[in-house]
Amino acid sequence: MKTKPMLGRFSLYGFLKNQQYYDPFLILAFRQMGLSFFMIGILVGFRGIIVNLMEIPSGVTADLFGRRKAMILSFVFYIVSFVIFGLTGIAATHWISSMSAIMPLLFGAMFFFAIGDAFRTGTHKAMIFTWLRSEGREQERTKVYGYTRSWSKLGSALSVILAAIFVFSTSNFIYIFFFSIIPYVLGIINFSGYPSEVDGYIQKGISGREVMLHLKEALTVSVKQPPLRRLILESMGFEGFFKVVKDYLQPILKAAAVPLTAALLISGDLSEQQQAALLVGPVYFALYLLSALASRKAHILVDKHGSEDQTARWLWLISLLILVTLVPALYYGWFVVVIPGFILLYVLQNLWRPVLISRFDAYSDETMGATILSIESQAKSIATMIIAPGLGYAVDLIKAHGIGSLPFWPAAVFGVIVSLLFWVTAKTPSRRDISP
Numbered sequence: 046m047k048t049k050p051m052l053g054r055f056s057l058y059g060f061l062k063n064q065q066y067y068d069p070f071l072i073l074a075f076r077q078m079g080l081s082f083f084m085i086g087i088l089v090g091f092r093g094i095i096v097n098l099m100e101i102p103s104g105v106t107a108d109l110f111g112r113r114k115a116m117i118l119s120f121v122f123y124i125v126s127f128v129i130f131g132l133t134g135i136a137a138t139h140w141i142s143s144m145s146a147i148m149p150l151l152f153g154a155m156f157f158f159a160i161g162d163a164f165r166t167g168t169h170k171a172m173i174f175t176w177l178r179s180e181g182r183e184q185e186r187t188k189v190y191g192y193t194r195s196w197s198k199l200g201s202a203l204s205v206i207l208a209a210i211f212v213f214s215t216s217n218f219i220y221i222f223f224f225s226i227i228p229y230v231l232g233i234i235n236f237s238g239y240p241s242e243v244d245g246y247i248q249k250g251i252s253g254r255e256v257m258l259h260l261k262e263a264l265t266v267s268v269k270q271p272p273l274r275r276l277i278l279e280s281m282g283f284e285g286f287f288k289v290v291k292d293y294l295q296p297i298l299k300a301a302a303v304p305l306t307a308a309l310l311i312s313g314d315l316s317e318q319q320q321a322a323l324l325v326g327p328v329y330f331a332l333y334l335l336s337a338l339a340s341r342k343a344h345i346l347v348d349k350h351g352s353e354d355q356t357a358r359w360l361w362l363i364s365l366l367i368l369v370t371l372v373p374a375l376y377y378g379w380f381v382v383v384i385p386g387f388i389l390l391y392v393l394q395n396l397w398r399p400v401l402i403s404r405f406d407a408y409s410d411e412t413m414g415a416t417i418l419s420i421e422s423q424a425k426s427i428a429t430m431i432i433a434p435g436l437g438y439a440v441d442l443i444k445a446h447g448i449g450s451l452p453f454w455p456a457a458v459f460g461v462i463v464s465l466l467f468w469v470t471a472k473t474p475s476r477r478d479i480s481p
Contacts, residue, residue, distance in 0.1 A: 051243075052193070055173055057235050058116075059197030062165075064228035066208035066221040067130070068201070069329045072295040073321060074130075074218035078137040078147060082444070086437020088155050089289065093430025095159035096166075097423050111244045112172050115164045117236050120229045122161035127222045127229075129154035134219030166422035172243040174406050179242055186406055187353065188344040191399040198337030198395060202330050209326025216316045272408045273417070277424045279357065280401060282463045283364070285428020287394050289436055290460065293453045294387045298325045300451070301380045332388045336395040343399040353404045358471035360397050365464035367393065371457040378450025432459075 067074060075085045133150040141147055173190060177183055211221050299317070302324040315323075350356040367389050374382035405421060436456050444452035 055193045056196035059193055060200035061228045061232040063197045063200035064204045066204055066224045069205050069325050070218045072292045077218050078134055082437045082440045086434040089433035090430045092155045092159045093426040095156055096163050096426040099163035112168050113236055113239050115168050117233055119161045119164035120233050122157045124226050124229050126154045126158035127225050131222035170402055170418055176243050187347050187399050187403040190402055191340045191343040195337040195341035198333045202333035205326055205329035209322040212322040213319050216318045276404055277421055280421050281424050281428035282467050284425040286460055286463055288429045289433045290456045332391050335392045339392045339395040340399055343396050353400045356400050361464055361468035364393055365468055368457050368460040368464055372454055375451045375454035375457055376449040
């Protein structure tokens with residue numbers, strides 16, 4: 046297996062996977078369909094439930110039956126979800142006004158999206174780490190994963206520009222679901238070039254009992270080993286919170302776009318969707334470029350702080366400082382502080398993710414790599430499932446009572462509490478702490 050071709054394929058996967066033209070406009074698309082923030086939170090929570098149910102079985106399936114097959118199946122489910130989201134959005138904006146008719150369709154679309162998530166998360170990372178072991182490059186986990194992740198963010202940077210063009214030209218947030226199908230078809234083609242070695246050790250003639258034993262062993266290790274247990278809790282606190290809060294940037298940018306375009310004297314002939322696209326596009330483009338740089342340079346932070354664990358503690362402190370700043374900025378509507386603050390959160394998450402995944406691989410056994418990472422992703426989904434409806438309800442309540450200029454400040458308060466808790470309790474575990 047040659048180094049450059051495989052790094053190229055790993056990077057191409059991330060680049061194509063992140064051609065998510067819907068992503069920077071997802072909340073706005075749901076709002077266009079007539080959903081409240083609470084209803085959006087329920088949808089996000091439902092996605093968390095489905096991912097939660099399917100996450101570990103999908104990881105076991107990938108470990109035991111083949112990771113390439115799991116990835117192809119994941120992309121097929123994504124494509125099905127895009128079709129349903131797009132058709133439902135068109136129906137909601139043209140023919141059907143009843144939420145009782147729209148919501149079941151959106152739940153169906155979210156179901157397929159969640160299944161796609163479940164089969165993808167953890168699986169591709171395990172393929173990368175298996176390849177690194179075959180190359181004798183285990184010590185380059187943070188660097189290589191950060192490099193491939195940076196290509197994912199470069200893909201996001203391109204996708205947001207294309208998405209902004211799609212929205213501006215159609216004056217509609219819905220059609221971007223259909224555009225998202227194309228790169229996912231190309232992603233399936235890319236998987237066909239992956240060598241069999243990245244599947245890991247595949248057992249033939251596996252019984253249902255052996256599958257359950259594999260799952261039980263991975264769960265036992267995750268719960269009983271203190272370092273892995275800590276990592277799972279950190280993932281729930283950081284990733285679960287971030288996954289819910291990051292999309293609040295979309296309505297914030299939409300709110301900021303109206304006065305901005307008015308000040309530039311160009312708002313008169315533009316729809317709300319076009320005005321939002323003019324600000325969302327450039328901001329997310331800058332955000333993803335910075336995120337790509339952060340992922341690629343995450344290993345430098347590890348070198349500077351001496352270990353992934355020390356680096357993680359430092360990142361918790363930075364998260365705390367950013368969120369403390371965002372509380373008054375959101376309350377008083379200081380867009381000049383809020384927008385850079387959210388961008389910094391995105392950058393921080395892209396420093397955090399390579400460090401976190403490298404820590405998981407360091408404490409995990411090769412034979413259950415995808416399963417352990419699926420447990421991590423499931424834990425993150427549980428956190429998202431719990432946080433999303435609660436914060437959505439809080440935002441709707443704050444908005445209804447007009448408390449503060451922007452209704453999203455309770456999310457920042459919650460983030461402050463989480464960051465403070467993990468920063469104060471952070472320590473530096475070593476392999477000697479792992480129970481046999």
